[in-house]
Amino acid sequence: MTAEPRTDALHALQPDGSAWPMPPQDGYTTDDFFTLDLPPHTELIDGSLVFVSPQRKFHTLAIDLLVNGVRAALPEHLRVRREMAVVLGHKQAPEPDLVVVTAEADADDCQTRYQAEDVLLAVEVVSPDSEDRDQDTKPRKYAAAGIRHYWLVRMDENKRPAVHTYELDPHTGAYAPTGIHHDRLKLAVPFTIDIDLTEYHRL
Known part of the structure; x- marks a missing residue:
């Protein structure tokens, strides 16, 4: 999905230097979801991000x-x-x-x-x-x-x-x-x- 990436408090810097999404305390909303820079086909379910494995x-x-x-x-x-x-x-x-x-x-x-x-x-x-x-x-x-x-x-x-x-x-x-x-x-x-x-x- 296309969206402007967010690099503010919704991301946390990991030891390897990558920025993984940092969930808000009450989970993501759809407004958050469509502004995040995420891998293709990531889903939002119950406020949590679900990442998709490579497909067969x-x-x-x-x-x-x-x-x-x-x-x-x-x-x-x-x-x-x-x-x-x-x-x-x-x-x-x-x-x-x-x-x-x-x-x-x-x-x-x-x-x-x-x-x-x-x-x-x-x-x-x-x-x-x-x-x-x-x-x-x-x-x-x-x-x-x-x-x-x-x-x-x-x-x-x-x-x-x-x-x-x-x-x-x-x-x-x-x-x-x-x-x-x-x-x-x-x-x-x-x-x-x-x-x-x-x-x-x-x-």
């Missing part, structure tokens, strides 16, 4: 497959974007691997984030270091923020993406599972989509 090839190719398939199916009023921060609250700014947002919310080429109310779908591709966050922490926060659809993508036994789909239950405020898709992701909501997941091995 599966992670990149699964995102490519879904972005291409979703983009081909999107209605005109929606857009798909990869690895953009979503502001969920005062101390929450995770970065889903893929989001579907309204075209109206995507009008500024210089923007670095979306608001939760502009997101229709959030997608996370599981990595070894993110499994607990992707299947527990993040979906709970996406649901609490009112994001209606969530997909969790795992590597299946054939070493290709399996997509677990969820929809927000308005009565419970939590996600309800709607299916597990191995060879083909074919859905009518949140929009009509049909992706051949076996194409993964041809990317």
Whole structure:
């Protein structure tokens, strides 16, 4: 994300001369977060910075497959974007691997984030270091923020993406599972989509 770096009290000089972020006493806010000079794909969860480990090839190719398939199916009023921060609250700014947002919310080429109310779908591709966050922490926060659809993508036994789909239950405020898709992701909501997941091995 692009922002002017801050080198004031939010950073502490380490013995090796590097400046690591120094958390405020009550944790970072989103206002702090978007002014810090941070490694790519750092997330803000519960006021704490979450740094991302180097990603495996599966992670990149699964995102490519879904972005291409979703983009081909999107209605005109929606857009798909990869690895953009979503502001969920005062101390929450995770970065889903893929989001579907309204075209109206995507009008500024210089923007670095979306608001939760502009997101229709959030997608996370599981990595070894993110499994607990992707299947527990993040979906709970996406649901609490009112994001209606969530997909969790795992590597299946054939070493290709399996997509677990969820929809927000308005009565419970939590996600309800709607299916597990191995060879083909074919859905009518949140929009009509049909992706051949076996194409993964041809990317």
